[in-house]
Amino acid sequence: MEQINVLQRGIGVNFTDTGEASINIWAPEKQNVEVLVNDTNRIALHKTEIGYxxxxxxxxxxxxxxxxxxxxxxxxxxxASASQPRGPHKGSEAIDIAGYEWTDNTWENIPVKEYIIYELHTGTFxxxxxxxxxxxxxxxxxELGITAIEIMPMAQFSGARNWGYDGVYPFAVQNSYGGxxxxxxxxxECHRKGLAVILDVVYNHLGPEGNYLSVFGPYFTNKYSTxxxxxxxxxxxxxxxxxRYFIENVLMWFRxxxxxxxxxxxxxxxxDFSPSHILEDMRKYVDELMVKSGQRHYLIIESxxxxxxFIDTVKNRxxxxxxxxxxEFHHSLRVATGQVQHGYYADFExxxxxxxxxxxxxxxxxxxSTHRKKTFGNKTSRYPGWQFxxxxxxxxxxxxxxxxxxxxQLVSFEMCKLMVAAVMVSPYIPLLFMGEEYSESNPFLYFVSHTDADLxxxxxxxxxxxxxxxxEKGEAPDPQSEDTFNRSKLQWDLIELEPHATMLKYYRTLIQLRKSDSVFSSLERGGLxxxxxxxxxxxxxxxTVNNARRVxxxxxxxxxxxxxxDEDSSFWKIFDSAAPEWNGNSTASETLDRNLTIQPESILIYAG
Known part of the structure; x- marks a missing residue:
């Protein structure tokens, strides 16, 4: 693969400092490629040796x-369109992707270990x-205490309603969200307010409607099935x-x-069985970009x-x-609360x-693993907590x-409080899903807005x-119905009502404890x-972190x-999820007695 210039996008249509359009289209097996501008002018492109x-x-x-x-x-x-204002089937819009009057020059990305992530979906948030x-x-x-928002995918998809994992133009921002x-x-604005931004991207597949990549070249292979x-x-x-197409995409979002x-x-x-895995190549180019830009960027995966x-250094292969x-933390927590052990939950105790x-x-x-019917996974002991x-x-x-x-809607108010506390006291990075902080009652359903009836x-x-x-028994809501989408929207008026207002205050207090406490803000795993x-x-x-201990x-x-x-009495209570202020009736001891009474579905935290 030819060397990529990390400082500017090199594929699609881009604009030079003099205002000219620099066009670079990959179509290696075509005999002729032209650009049709505004449905009137046709401009012939010149082919290079490697298919551009x-x-x-x-x-x-x-x-x-x-x-x-x-x-x-x-x-x-x-x-490689950067804008599809009329959706995936219509023409592309030429835009200056590098052009914007940023005012975040003093922003520095916070250390990943300080991330408290809030995942949201643009269309329903x-x-x-x-x-x-x-x-x-x-x-x-x-005010909630979030330090990073994570936006679900917004690469251009068909229609206006989708989770985002059906994107078909990885470089184009969904038109119905604002472009x-x-x-x-x-x-x-996030940076002005001190918030980091994580973007969810999809590099394992493209959506089914408006996916025209295969007509340009061999973007897909039958070697593997997914x-x-x-x-x-x-x-x-x-x-x-x-x-190159996907590495350029990574660099575009950061740069x-x-x-x-x-x-x-x-x-x-x-x-990918290449000598250098595509993720490794992405890492190398991002590292080069960070050196040249002075900015810090993180690559986070779902696997x-x-x-x-995946999370080891390139130096360590x-x-x-x-x-x-x-x-697996989530699955274990769910089963601990009484989740029925069906599907992949069957593997958890x-x-x-x-x-x-x-x-x-x-x-x-x-x-x-009984579910997988094989020995599975490897050890993580030498990896810090912030990698999870x-x-x-x-x-x-x-x-x-x-x-x-x-x-x-699945467990009690008290159990909800216990579950988030179980996350916040862990030596790992916590993530919240939009609305959980005030016990949103609307569902989050699966929805699409395809135009192909067969699809x-x-x-x-x-x-x-x-x-x-x-x-599961019964019928799933119709994913194509607009009502399914509308039922998934957050109800912001709930935060003024009970018990939602109390839950919101509970989350704020718990997150503040996580951020201010010397043990919980540390992601050291050793003293656990x-x-x-x-x-x-x-x-x-x-x-235990630096001789400070939490129970x-x-x-x-x-x-x-x-x-x-089995602890001495020099511990004092710092948190009680069943306290009266959280609609509970706990009378737990202010010090860590050898015999303690704990309310149902609750957590007590003592410091010493």
């Missing part, structure tokens, strides 16, 4: 609509369903152009949009392989990812596995339920098949102990429990 068609011209200006004509007959939008709607809530998120400049404005069909071609013939971190969706579905190669989502997740991050770290992100809910774990029920029906049938593994009483459903977590007593049962603690 290029030209520098003054015949295209920002705001012009253009299409690409392949072999004098096929007309399609640009696969606000009544507007736009980037501007998010911007209006930034002060609220700051590129509205996103830049949001990021600029849940979405043929795999993206990262290691087969002509893969250099594909690899041209000032994104602080990328969360890469399901990297276990990326198939279910329990393979530390790893892929160099900074951190990863850790689903509740409190013993939650204790193991506190200790080891991966529950399956070289032990036999944990949560009690996220878009997948809510939205992939048939009825999209949030935790607040819509296929999505419906696919959802039914997915739920069969969980033995767990003790489990399965019969009484008690988990005791002890953490967390968690009662997952529905009964009052008496617990004997």
């Amino acid at each position: 068609w290029q030209l520098v011209t003054d015949k295209i200006r920002p705001g012009d609509e253009y299409k690409l004509v392949l072999d004098d007959q096929q007309v399609f939008p640009d696969p 606000s009544s507007e369903g736009t980037f501007e709607g998010i911007e209006k809530k930034l002060d609220y998120l700051k 590129a400049n509205a996103l830049k404005k949001l990021i600029n 849940p979405w069909g043929s795999a993206i071609n990262f290691d087969d013939a002509w893969c250099d152009g594909v690899r 041209d949009f000032h994104i602080d971190a990328l969360r890469m969706d399901a990297v276990h579905a990326i198939k 279910d392989l329990n393979d530390t190669r 790893g892929y160099g990812m900074d951190a990863q989502w850790t689903d 509740g409190l013993p596995h939650l204790a193991k997740a506190y200790q080891d991050a991966y529950v399956y770290n070289g032990i036999y 992100i944990v949560f009690s809910q996220n878009h997948d774990q809510v939205g992939n339920r048939m009825l999209g029920e949030r935790t607040s 819509v029906e296929a999505v419906r049938e696919g959802r039914k098949a997915e739920f069969s593994e969980f033995h 102990e767990t003790h489990v009483d399965e019969q009484r459903e008690i988990l005791i977590l002890k953490r 967390c007593l968690m009662n997952f049962s529905k009964q009052i429990q008496n617990v004997r603690i």
